[in-house]
Amino acid sequence: xxxxxxxxxxxxxxxxxxxxxxxxxxxxxxxxxxxxxxxxxxxxxxxxxxxxxxxxxxxxxxxxxxxxxxxxxxxxxxxxxxxxxxxxxxxxxxxxxxxxxxxxxxxxxxxxxxxxxxxxxxxxxxxxxxxxxxxxxxxxxxxxxxxxxxxxxxxxxxxxxxxxxxxxxxxxxxxxxxxxxxxxxxxxxxxxxxxxxxxxxxxxxxxxxxxxxxxxxxxxxxxxxxxxxxxxxxxxxxxxxxxxxxxxxxxxxxxxxxxxxxxxxxxxxxxxxxxx
Numbered sequence: 001x002x003x004x005x006x007x008x009x010x011x012x013x014x015x016x017x018x019x020x021x022x023x024x025x026x027x028x029x030x031x032x033x034x035x036x037x038x039x040x041x042x043x044x045x046x047x048x049x050x051x052x053x054x055x056x057x058x059x060x061x062x063x064x065x066x067x068x069x070x071x072x073x074x075x076x077x078x079x080x081x082x083x084x085x086x087x088x089x090x091x092x093x094x095x096x097x098x099x100x101x102x103x104x105x106x107x108x109x110x111x112x113x114x115x116x117x118x119x120x121x122x123x124x125x126x127x128x129x130x131x132x133x134x135x136x137x138x139x140x141x142x143x144x145x146x147x148x149x150x151x152x153x154x155x156x157x158x159x160x161x162x163x164x165x166x167x168x169x170x171x172x173x174x175x176x177x178x179x180x181x182x183x184x185x186x187x188x189x190x191x192x193x194x195x196x197x198x199x200x201x202x203x204x205x206x207x208x209x210x211x212x213x214x215x216x217x218x219x220x221x222x223x224x225x226x227x228x229x230x231x232x233x234x235x236x237x238x239x240x241x242x243x244x245x246x247x248x249x250x251x252x253x254x255x256x257x258x259x260x261x262x263x264x265x266x267x268x269x270x271x272x273x274x275x276x
Contacts, residue, residue, distance in 0.1 A: 010082035024079035025050030042067035077221010084110035126152030219249030
């Protein structure tokens, strides 16, 4: 395993305020060490996700894996945006180059558009959930009694990689939600996405994944791969999205390319250091 390794913590999907958005650890390695070392580093940095990158054959191509403090995940938006930002800022990849990533969720890419980083991600739509007394009882408990106007679940063979999507009537209901996190862990999915339209024509959301060591995620890029496809018929293929966590975050979601979602946002490096 590496003896001494540089790391960065990058705030992704930031607003104009410092220390907004979702912080992610970024670690660039020559080769992957054993999984236990990466899991240990992710727990030590204790961000929602830490990204581990290894160069591939092309100078701007990398293998990419993501770990929460307790488990590896198959897709993470904010840590991918943080990775691209750090690769350009550190000079690992020339500024302006398109970066490609090989991941468990297939090929991903990142490009610059002014001060924005644009990610090309897979679309992950949710399907309506058939009536189920147990599921809806657990969901109402998780939502502190709120009744969703629509409920769906993303399809995946691994329950830990699925998300329940709950659409609420108003943005105030999303912003004021105090979920029962124990009830969230009883849902047949790894995470709970809650969303509503805003009065200004955009969307607001929050994301909870306590089973993955993330009681509430500050800004969740991968959740918008589900939020965008849900809202496109009502609001169009380009959405301005806010994640109303205590830190807050903002992104643009474009679902105009079939089967893909483009996520755009800004990033700032907050911390750099060495892992000994």
